[in-house]
Amino acid sequence: MPTTKMREVEKILSSQRQLEGAGFIVRRPLPAPGLPALDPFLLIDEMGPVEYRPGEAVGAPDHPHRGFETVTYVLEGEVVHEDSAGHRGTIKPGGVQWMTAGGGIIHSETPSAGVMKEGGRAHGFQIWVNLPARLKMTRPRYQELEADQLPTASTSDGLAHVKIIAGEALGTRAAIDTLTPIVYQDWSLRPGADVEVALDPAQRALVYVFGGSARVGNDGKSVKDGQLAVLGGGDVVRLRAADEDARLLLLAGVPLNEPVARYQVG
Numbered sequence: 001m002p003t004t005k006m007r008e009v010e011k012i013l014s015s016q017r018q019l020e021g022a023g024f025i026v027r028r029p030l031p032a033p034g035l036p037a038l039d040p041f042l043l044i045d046e047m048g049p050v051e052y053r054p055g056e057a058v059g060a061p062d063h064p065h066r067g068f069e070t071v072t073y074v075l076e077g078e079v080v081h082e083d084s085a086g087h088r089g090t091i092k093p094g095g096v097q098w099m100t101a102g103g104g105i106i107h108s109e110t111p112s113a114g115v116m117k118e119g120g121r122a123h124g125f126q127i128w129v130n131l132p133a134r135l136k137m138t139r140p141r142y143q144e145l146e147a148d149q150l151p152t153a154s155t156s157d158g159l160a161h162v163k164i165i166a167g168e169a170l171g172t173r174a175a176i177d178t179l180t181p182i183v184y185q186d187w188s189l190r191p192g193a194d195v196e197v198a199l200d201p202a203q204r205a206l207v208y209v210f211g212g213s214a215r216v217g218n219d220g221k222s223v224k225d226g227q228l229a230v231l232g233g234g235d236v237v238r239l240r241a242a243d244e245d246a247r248l249l250l251l252a253g254v255p256l257n258e259p260v261a262r263y264q265v266g
């Protein structure tokens with residue numbers, strides 16, 4: 001049997017509060033000051049949670065993306081999207097849109113008309129995944145899954161539950177097909193939860209906590225709400241709740257080790 005190497009926390013980044021699009025508030029752990037990316041991840045935004053009053057909600061009007069993928073995961077509220085090719089849809093609570101911008105797309109992302117008019121809660125994530133040079137001009141593609149189409153799994157003690165957007169956990173595989181090997185999982189941990197997730201040693205792994213606090217690795221380093229932990233090398237990550245419920249994203253991807261020419265509009 002090959003020996004197992006535990007991934008331990010190497011660095012912790014605190015998210016910055018930032019205005020995005022036409023003026024919505026995000027918590028942004030990446031990019032961080034002096035850290036433009038954590039290859040292959042270019043951006044991690046937590047949108048909200050925010051309670052909009054009537055007429056207060058704003059979105060991101062028409063803007064372009066090219067050469068990477070945007071992954072939108074909605075927890076509360078709705079995101080209506082419309083693009084230059086005439087595609088239109090609504091991402092509902094618990095749903096995911098994996099958009100491969102590839103050769104280029106212009107789209108808008110806004111709250112639903114109801115939330116714009118009457119107000120309401122909004123909470124979710126948008127993550128940007130870089131594409132290797134050979135795939136930068138690939139044909140744009142959407143994969144959209146509603147909440148009940150996302151594979152889920154729980155530990156036998158019921159203390160850990162995972163929604164699997166990408167990758168594999170507890171013997172369950174994602175339904176989304178990624179162009180590069182990506183792990184994207186939403187873990188809910190109760191106190192006492194203690195789970196191990198096998199990860200390809202070639203992948204860089206990150207843990208972003210967005211509720212409560214978690215203990216990561218055999219060291220049990222505490223990662224708190226709004227913090228992004230960068231993990232060291234190994235082939236397994238251990239996740240535990242601290243003394244309260246914890247909610248976190250587990251992200252992993254193989255670094256491309258290619259130069260990034262970056263230009264962000266607005």
Ligand code: MN
Nearest residue numbers: 063065070109
């Ligand atoms: Mn966009």
